[in-house]
Amino acid sequence: MRLILFDIDGTLVRGAPPVHRQALCEAARAIFDVRLTAAEFGQTAGMTDSAIARRELLAAGVPDAEITTGLATFCIAAADAYDLLAPADLRAYHTPHAASTLDWLLASGATLGLVTGNIERIAWRKLSAAGLAARFVQAQTPPDADLRVAPWIGGFGDQAEDRAALPPLALARAARLTGAHPQRRDTWVIGDTPADISCGAAHGLRVIAVATGSVHSLDDLRACAPDAALRDLSELTEAIFTA
Ligand SMILES: [Mg+2]
Incomplete structure (x- = not known):
């Protein structure tokens, strides 16, 4: 089994209207009664939504x-807000x-x-609107699968604040959904930031970086x-299949 775990923002989708940050601000107001300003967030590339939330809420005095x-509760509120705000x-x-x-x-x-900092429901909504979600749905789902969104493999930003905790969650869900146990040497993490690289490397997974994000250059x-650094995804299949 060759398992390819993708980041979303900057890796599969980029440049979308800033409704994801707005949704985090809406949730901050609803749950913690503080006003955050999306434009004033610090650098967020590679961070999980829950880590972004903690940093910005601490800065706001919570x-x-x-x-x-x-x-x-914040993550649920943010997903609800994203559902309302996100373009179809x-x-x-x-x-x-x-x-x-x-x-x-x-x-x-x-x-x-997927291994993404997105809250799972936001990931689902975002990739669905981008027309990419169906490619991640596993056809053979055990009838007892306990899944809140869809039968897809992933680790998400509402499951842990530390991105490095996400790959094992994706591997566990892969085993549950497919009945196969992915080998680490056959599991690849694909992302656009140093945090993607370190979260895969921390677990002995193979890692390919793509310089399609807005922050980090190929260098x-x-x-x-x-294991490889690429200009964009056009070089990905060759990098995986010749490795
Ligand atoms: Mg990214």
């Missing part, structure tokens, strides 16, 4: 313990070659999954020593 208590069609915001690369990998027999990513 006590750490209060954030811990309210974070799960995000197909114009694919990174170059995203759809064709996913199709090629599926045709080659690879299994696709930045090479300096983090991934």
